[in-house]
Amino acid sequence: MTSLEHARRIAALCEEKLATDVAILDMRSVCDYTDFFVIATGKNSRQTKAIHDEVNAALKRDAKLTPRSSSGLPEATWIVDDYLDVVLHVFTPETRGYYRLEELWDDVPKLEAATA
DSSP states (O other): OOHHHHHHHHHHHHHHTTOEEEEEEEOTTTOSSOSEEEEEEOSSHHHHHHHHHHHHHHHHHHHOOOOSEEEOTTTOSEEEEEOSSEEEEEEOHHHHHHHOHHHHTTTSOEEEGGGO
């Protein structure tokens, strides 16, 4: 699976758990530690955890992939899963609005998950 296919799969899994504003940022031109960021929003911390759990379980089951590291699970307002070539960020609406990753990385190509 290519890194773009991996990002698309993660984005699709997020959408299956009803994440909103799912986006894929192409990070290849600006950083050397990952190829893509997948950014998604859950309605609240329970949903962000459910999105994280679904992505984690599906990738482990279907592709034998587990994240190299995960952080943010106790509070679940911003969960980060590092799959090496793809980093998943799952936010609550307030936390996503506060950190505004898309604005921070506004110089990289943004792929809408539905058309990725």
